[in-house]
Amino acid sequence: MLKTHREFFNLFLSLFFILGTFFCVAQEKQDTYIPLLSYLSELESRFTIKFSYVDKDLEAIRVIAPNSKDLTAILKDLEVQSQVIIQQLNERYFTVTMTTITVCGTVLNYLENGLEGADITILEENIATITTSDGSFFIENIGPKAILKIKYLGFKPYFIAADQLTSTSPCKKIWLSPIYQELDEVIVYDFLTTGLKKQQDESILLRTANFGILPGLIEPDVLQTIQALPGIKSIDETVSDINVRGGTNDQNLILWDGIKMYQSGHFFGLISAFNPYLTDKVTIIKNGTSAAYGDGVSSVIQMVSKNTLSDTLFGSAGMNFISADVFGQIPITNKVGFQFSGRRSITDFVNTPTYERFFDRAFQDSELMDQNTNDVIDQKEDFYFYDFTGKLLYDINEQQKLRFSFISINNVLDYQEENSTTSETTKSTLEQTNLSIGANLESQWNADFLTRVNIYYTRYNLDSDNKVSNSVQELSQRNQVLETAVQLNSSYTFSSLLNWENGYQFSEVGITNFTNVTQPPFRSNTKGVIRTHALFSELNYSSYNKKLWMRAGIRANYIENIDTFRKVVIEPRVNMAYTLLEAVKVSFQGEFKSQTTNQVTDLKQNFLGIEKRRWVLADENTLPITQSKQASIGISYDKNKLYVGLEGFYKFVKGISTLTQGFQNEDQFNGELGQYTVNGLEFLINQKTRTLSNWFTYTYNNNRYRFNSLTPSNFPNNLDITHTLTLASTYTYQNLKLGVGLNYRSGRPYTKPQEGSAAVNTNTFPFVINYQNTNSSRLPDYLRADVSLLYDFKITKRIKATMGASVLNVFDQKNILNTYYRLNDANEIETIENLSLGITPQISFRAFF
Structure with missing residues (x-):
């Protein structure tokens, strides 16, 4: 519902309770345009009726309020003004649908040859098609205000309104303009x-x-x-x-x-x-x-x-202030070997300075640390993590190698809290796991032809429960991702200069998001599945004199959400390198890419306020497929142990939502769709000797959002760090290694509330914070110095060992990573600051055998 309508409705509701004797709305005659959605809501209140419609179909339509008190006359007037169809279903319910049209066209190149297979997409709708052999297309039942996007490989995308392509004979001709690109080079x-x-x-x-x-x-x-x-x-x-x-x-x-x-x-x-x-x-x-x-x-x-067999057992074991781990490879036969690794935290057995710093950093914004009460609170937390992996290596013969891989990752938190004053107890649990298995078969059929088959299954779970003993309220949340995939690759070498790679990939991703609250009762269980078929092909070329190297390819994705859409996404890729002089090389890279999974950020202190991100699938309605275009060009110099690199880049990403970007103002729950554009510069200079390496890096980013439905529509990205600098050195002397470094970056954007009494909007329930323009403020600059030390030594002839010590944030700099605001129980604004790690020591010991 539009903001203007909410304000009107709140005012009307207040008058209703004050007067208490009648229900009416006085509407003055006006000649100004108003949103159709707002006016339909007004009619619902005035005539006690209900309209059914799709918000996005009507949100852009504006009308003049009809000068009539008769409902039938009003609806006919609205149909004429807005080109909608209003149909009465029964005495109370009406449907409002858009008038649809049929469009057709013929897509041509500059020689007026029809382009077969051009991609025709109706923006904001789940409708797409491709052109026939003569370049023509025909689409029925679309809105007259719809926008068509026409794409064809090697040509610039073309946009046209549907009402310019109404079905006539002959159909409208559409000429596409070719794309001209200059490509360049690379380095090692x-x-x-x-x-x-x-x-x-x-x-x-x-x-x-x-x-x-x-x-x-x-x-x-x-x-x-x-x-x-x-x-x-x-x-x-x-x-x-x-x-x-x-x-x-x-x-x-x-x-x-x-x-x-x-x-x-x-x-x-x-x-x-x-x-x-x-x-x-x-x-x-x-x-x-x-x-x-x-x-x-x-x-x-x-x-x-590690992917090669060994005829001897080897491995390592170590411990630091957070965890202990072991890994190894065991030869079973001359053709079979087994690798394993395991790691577990020691944090539930002993508290170390590192654990305490990490705990404060991870949980500073959760209910574990949010004790704004004078009551006596007894807390008990049990936190641990572990991971283990396994890999079976089987060399079938000299030409074929089979590998089976397995990995399991787990984080577990149990938190109990007892209020000694009220005897109320709270128990919360949080578990985050990732379990994956895969198999890979590589076959070298002859000197020129190689194939690979990769199959895997992965499962991710994020589960949380919160129970309060003296209340009926329980909260349960689940986020689960299941993915199965298979990929086939082939590589054919024509010569030492030219290689051709082709392949096919299929993946099926299913995501479930479940929430259950007992008081007030609320239950949500959303599931979705996306299947993707992809074909890809690329050529790798190296010139005879080795000055030119190039890789160019294309990937075609057929993406199907079984509930909402089917779409074809074409992705060209290019990568080039050329040696200008003996020590100078230039490079060029460009790519189109897409993805169908994203993480939405939940900032309502769900999952104990620790893990706020949940995986979701694109549906082309509330969340489209995320697509990017990127290009970069660089130049580098390497001679006499001096390396200098400079690279400029441009990146455009569309199909993002305010839900996936971590907004912490009035826009965080709206789900508005938009895009961001980044252009930047990356610089690195590294001077090396046999024992010393010094480097300086600088990154410049200009990262901006565009959300057409927000005001203002263009503003800094939440991740817009304009300047980033690193100055560091490493020194090696015999068995001793030392590293020191300084990291600086400018502050990230954030949004402040408005000043004074305007900061809180008391005309809504619940009250909300009124913010200034989005991301119009900046946090203080970030500065951190780190040091580390390693010493290698032998325990026996076969066993080597390493001891290490490091300190993060040596000067205990107070860096603010994030600032946001919320209302407390008294409807007063609280300022929440997330701070970086303080001075954090770490010590490790490791033995290799």
Whole structure:
């Protein structure tokens, strides 16, 4: 319902209770246009009737209020003004539907040849088709105000109103303009620390076995390590909320042994859930993604565990102030081996300084820490996490290799609270799990032809329960994701210069969101399933002199939500590199990508206020398929142990909702649809010697939203960090490694309430906060210094060991990560500040055998 109508209705309701003797609305004659939806609501109150309609069909229609007191005359007048059909079902109920039209057209290129297979989409509706062999199309029963989007590979998208294509003979001709693109090049380097390499396609490769040291890190935590790279940060200091070039965490495709992961963190995001010592390599792709990858409009983070057999047993065990873990590989036969890893927190056995800092950081905004009462409260919390993995390696023969992988991740919290004054007890439980299994078969049929088959199943659950003993109220919530997928890849090598890859991928994703409240009674159980069929093909080319490298491909997705829509999404990809001079290379990457799963953010302190994000599916109504376009161009120099890289990028993402972006003002629950645009610059300079590595990184982002239904419609993104700088050094002397670093970034945007008495709107029930313009304020700048130290030594000839110590936020800087506002029981505004980790020590010991 429109805001203007709500204000009118509240005023009318107040008069009703004051007068108490009659029910009427006085309407003055006016010649100004008013929203049709608002006027229909007025008619419902005046004549005690009910209209049934689809909000989005009528929300843009405005009419002049008819000058009549007769309902029949009023409805006929509205039909004439707005081109709607109003039909009476019975004495009280009416339906309001849009007048529909039939459209047709012929899509042509500049030579007037028909374009077969052009994608015709009706925006804001679940209607799509493709053109026939002569380029023509024909669509029935669409609204006259609908907008058609016409797409064809290699041509610019074309938009046209439906009322310009009304069915006539001959149909209207539509000429598409071709797209002209200039492509450029790429590079490969060791930089920052050992084990980090920049590859030819501009992706970053992390080899955990060769990993050195980074400031604040004494273990190669995968998702913490990648945040040392330009353009990759976590706005809230977690590994479960990684922002790549201004995108949200759910826009990252995280793969473990080819399996899509829906949970990535322990301790509610403060620790990576993946064992870094069993992980062999990690690839991070920000742009120019291979056509073999779907999902992840912001990035791909691909982790691969050790994949080769060993004829000897090897492994490692270690402990730090948070957890203990073990991993190993056991040779069973000369063709079969088994890998395993396990990790469990020690936090339910002993409290360490690290645990206390992590606990305060994770739970600072939950009911565990929200004790605004003078009563005596006894609290007891039991928190722990664990993960374990297994992998069976079977070399069938020299040409075929079969692998089975398994991973389980679990976070458990039990919280009990007893009020000694009132004898009231509360019990809350929260469990977050991810269970995945997969199989991979690689076959080398001959020297030139290779195939891979990858199959997996993954299940994610987020379950919470809250029970109060002296009341009938119970709250239960569930979020479950089930995904099954199969991918077939083939690779054919024509020569040392040219390779051709093709493939097919099928995935089925089902998501359930369940909520049950006993007082007041409320129950919701939503389920959805999306199936995606994708075909992809790409060529890899390298020139004879190795100066030019290029990868170009295309991915075609057929996406089907079994309840709401079917859609074809075409995604071209390109990645190029060219060596200008001996030490100078330039690169260009471009891609179209899409994804059908997103995380909505629940900010009503559900899930104990800790894990507020729930996975949901696109339905093309309340939440469309998220689609992105990205292009970047870079230049780099590497000579005499000096690396300098500069890259500019542009990214456009549409199909986002205020529910998925973490708004914390009046827009957070509206579900408005919009888009964001990011343009930025990433700079890195790294000077290396045999023992010393110094680097400086700088990232500039201009990240802005556009939501046409909000006012203002254009404003800074919630993740708009304009400036980010890192200054760091690592030093190695024999068995000793030392890392120090300083991280700075400008403050994130947030929204303040209005000043004075205007801050609270008392004309609504419940009262709400009146805010200033969205994201019109900025938090203070963020500054943190970290240090780390590692020492390697031998226990025996076969057993090596490492001891490490680190301190995060050495100077105990008070950094505000987020600020938002809420009303307390007295309807007074409370300011909530989420603070970063304070000074946080960590000590570890690890033995390798």
